Amino acid sequence: MAVTVLLVVLLLGASVVGPARAFSVVTAESPADDPPATVVSLTFDDGNDDQFGAARTLERYGFRGTFFVSSGLIAEEPGPRDAAPTKMTLAQLRGLQADGHEIGGHTVTHADLAEIDAEEAQRQVCNDRTKLVDLGLDASNFAYPYGEASLDLERIVEGCGYNSARGLGDIRSPNVPRVTNTCEKCPVAETTPPTDPYRTKAPNQVENTWTLAELQNAVTGAETTGGWLQLTFHHIDDSGSSLSVPPSVFEAFVAWLAERATLGTVVRTVAQVIGGPERPTVDYPPKPRSGNLVRNPGLETLSHTSSLPACWQGVGWGENQPSFTVVDDARTGEAAGRLDLTDYTEGDAKLLPTLDLGTCSPPVEPGRAYDLGAWYRSTGKTQFEIYTRDADGAWTHWASSPPYLPADDWVHATFTTPRIPEGVDGLSFGLNLQESGTLITDDYSQEVDITWDEFVTRTVAATWAQVRRTLAAPADNLVSLHHFGTLQNLASPW
Numbered sequence: 001m002a003v004t005v006l007l008v009v010l011l012l013g014a015s016v017v018g019p020a021r022a023f024s025v026v027t028a029e030s031p032a033d034d035p036p037a038t039v040v041s042l043t044f045d046d047g048n049d050d051q052f053g054a055a056r057t058l059e060r061y062g063f064r065g066t067f068f069v070s071s072g073l074i075a076e077e078p079g080p081r082d083a084a085p086t087k088m089t090l091a092q093l094r095g096l097q098a099d100g101h102e103i104g105g106h107t108v109t110h111a112d113l114a115e116i117d118a119e120e121a122q123r124q125v126c127n128d129r130t131k132l133v134d135l136g137l138d139a140s141n142f143a144y145p146y147g148e149a150s151l152d153l154e155r156i157v158e159g160c161g162y163n164s165a166r167g168l169g170d171i172r173s174p175n176v177p178r179v180t181n182t183c184e185k186c187p188v189a190e191t192t193p194p195t196d197p198y199r200t201k202a203p204n205q206v207e208n209t210w211t212l213a214e215l216q217n218a219v220t221g222a223e224t225t226g227g228w229l230q231l232t233f234h235h236i237d238d239s240g241s242s243l244s245v246p247p248s249v250f251e252a253f254v255a256w257l258a259e260r261a262t263l264g265t266v267v268r269t270v271a272q273v274i275g276g277p278e279r280p281t282v283d284y285p286p287k288p289r290s291g292n293l294v295r296n297p298g299l300e301t302l303s304h305t306s307s308l309p310a311c312w313q314g315v316g317w318g319e320n321q322p323s324f325t326v327v328d329d330a331r332t333g334e335a336a337g338r339l340d341l342t343d344y345t346e347g348d349a350k351l352l353p354t355l356d357l358g359t360c361s362p363p364v365e366p367g368r369a370y371d372l373g374a375w376y377r378s379t380g381k382t383q384f385e386i387y388t389r390d391a392d393g394a395w396t397h398w399a400s401s402p403p404y405l406p407a408d409d410w411v412h413a414t415f416t417t418p419r420i421p422e423g424v425d426g427l428s429f430g431l432n433l434q435e436s437g438t439l440i441t442d443d444y445s446q447e448v449d450i451t452w453d454e455f456v457t458r459t460v461a462a463t464w465a466q467v468r469r470t471l472a473a474p475a476d477n478l479v480s481l482h483h484f485g486t487l488q489n490l491a492s493p494w
């Protein structure tokens, strides 16, 4: 009987935790008073390039970390060291993985998943994983940006093929300045295996208000019960930013942690703790649309999460004060978008279809041109500013239309874009203001600009259909003609 139970435990342990599990199964040989095993995972969010140095520190002590990165925010090349911290390059991420570190997913653009709908969340989570895997990175575990998790999101993350997802703030955190939720009554460590792998419990992210002693206390606290402690770092640098830990403090902590091995405390990556198979990736491309490609083009539906129309956002740059409101002074329907720009020195502001992965922003095909339209009234000149999204989910300014004159009454501004370049799959556009004043817009449109060949093909097809209808028409008429003829036949041999 005891042997059977032991076997079941071993089998369960093996299947749930996988071959790389980091904690020991209690066997008949283990003394009952063994100290509980504690596993620490050192996780790093957002792919900040200062984390590359932290990885080297870990390696000096034989440790490996887990780096949760956003596929749309991988740097093209190393950034300037004296500038604000930038992101790691693909070469650096591949190097980390080759050296035994883990690369996990963190959404395409570091999206706040609580703010977007399920379809967009699927794109953010699944397409990120697909991209990372295509780039040769493992991406078997995920971390929620801002720790924003929900039951619906857990199912989405699972559906994307991840084996786990890390939350934040469900494990007791040190009482440090600026942090209000320390989760005082929470456990000091996550269980191994976690009861809910798609929302694994972790303390708050490490802030610069945590001291070396507080990092150590988190570990010694976890050691009192045993289990899994995931620490979340953002920056290991001397910038003093709110999420920075100085390299000297980090190294002192890692050196101290290495000495805890004698007490049974070990450091493992998330993948080593969670285990599980490598599951297939799932892709969610933007859905095809036809006709007017703009969502909520009349601005009639209000957003649940902002005071703006659903699927629209206010965007601007430079020195000025923009204010976006919805007004009932509409061209059609009951809503129009109003932009008031004050204190103008430079830059612009405009209302745009939300710069997302495809739920709001219109899809486009490379090689096609698009007819853009919007109705406006304005105290100043206005022009279309056009943005495009690349395959990484990144948005950049692409083109501007010529300016349109100020107008007291509604004017229809129209512009045909250049052909969409290769590698672009989304577009967003809006009318802007580049001076202090007021601009009211309504009834936006974006339709594919058909080519001459398509025009000819469609015209021929339409004409041919008309011919066929005409040819088919006598068939119907024949019935009546036949009747008529039959009647006539009474009087004539025809």
Ligand SMILES: [Zn+2]
Pocket: 045, 046, 106, 110, 144, 145, 146
């Ligand atoms: Zn993050």
